[in-house]
Amino acid sequence: MTIKACIFDLDGVLTDTAEYHFLAWKALADELGVPFTREDNEQLKGVDRMGSLHFILQKGGLSLSQHKVQQLADKKNVHYRQLIAHMTEADRFDGVTELFEQLRAHDIAIGLASSSKNAQLVLQRIGISEAFDYVADASQIKQGKPAPEIFLTVAEALNVAPAQCVGIEDSLAGLQAIIDAGMVAVGIGDKTVLSQAEKVYAHIGELEVTAILRQL
Ligand code: BG6
Numbered sequence: 355m356t357i358k359a360c361i362f363d364l365d366g367v368l369t370d371t372a373e374y375h376f377l378a379w380k381a382l383a384d385e386l387g388v389p390f391t392r393e394d395n396e397q398l399k400g401v402d403r404m405g406s407l408h409f410i411l412q413k414g415g416l417s418l419s420q421h422k423v424q425q426l427a428d429k430k431n432v433h434y435r436q437l438i439a440h441m442t443e444a445d446r447f448d449g450v451t452e453l454f455e456q457l458r459a460h461d462i463a464i465g466l467a468s469s470s471k472n473a474q475l476v477l478q479r480i481g482i483s484e485a486f487d488y489v490a491d492a493s494q495i496k497q498g499k500p501a502p503e504i505f506l507t508v509a510e511a512l513n514v515a516p517a518q519c520v521g522i523e524d525s526l527a528g529l530q531a532i533i534d535a536g537m538v539a540v541g542i543g544d545k546t547v548l549s550q551a552e553k554v555y556a557h558i559g560e561l562e563v564t565a566i567l568r569q570l
């Protein structure tokens with residue numbers, strides 16, 4: 355099977371916003387008195403805003419009104435937006451621009467599958483809004499990662515069969531989504547954490563189009 359599309363996650367794959375999500379959740383958890391570690395955060399990567407908040411509330415054994423839960427979610431988002439406000443093109447991970455150029459040169463379509471409702475904003479800040487053939491974010495998806503829906507939506511929009519797509523993720527939930535979508539899964543991050551992936555690279559800059567073409 356020839357690879358015809360690459361579908362990227364955003365946070366933690368193309369730029370370091372995974373860290374900003376962590377910092378904002380950590381601040382909220384501290385305020386609520388809920389212990390929240392980087393290890394806990396691995397379970398949250400790729401998970402949408404409400405799903406993430408429910409994880410933290412459950413960890414703390416907290417049961418709050420819907421109104422209060424919404425307030426906390428909004429508060430985290432305000433904090434997160436403050437953290438990303440200063441981002442520029444310089445915050446794009448090294449190698450992203452070159453990888454996209456290589457993909458274009460080989461006629462491989464480029465898609466984005468992000469669980470974040472802030473995805474468009476982050477893409478603008480790092481100057482790659484125009485780089486994608488199709489962008490899907492949380493606002494148009496019924497079942498978030500680990501469900502395969504978002505990756506399948508992008509593949510369909512690109513008119514490429516799932517088996518001819520490579521999905522690239524830094525999260526456990528996202529890798530599960532890619533695998534269940536029937537795509538080739540690439541992990542970005544720690545090999546021991548992302549062991550389900552076909553291949554794991556510490557940084558996106560290590561991923562080359564030649565590896566993609568030979569299905570890694
Ligand atoms: C994902 C991140 O991309 O988006 C999660 O990995 C985050 O950490 C999720 O919670 C939702 O983001 P947002 O911006 O809609 O709150």
Ligand code: MG
Nearest residue numbers: 363365366524
């Ligand atoms: Mg991510």
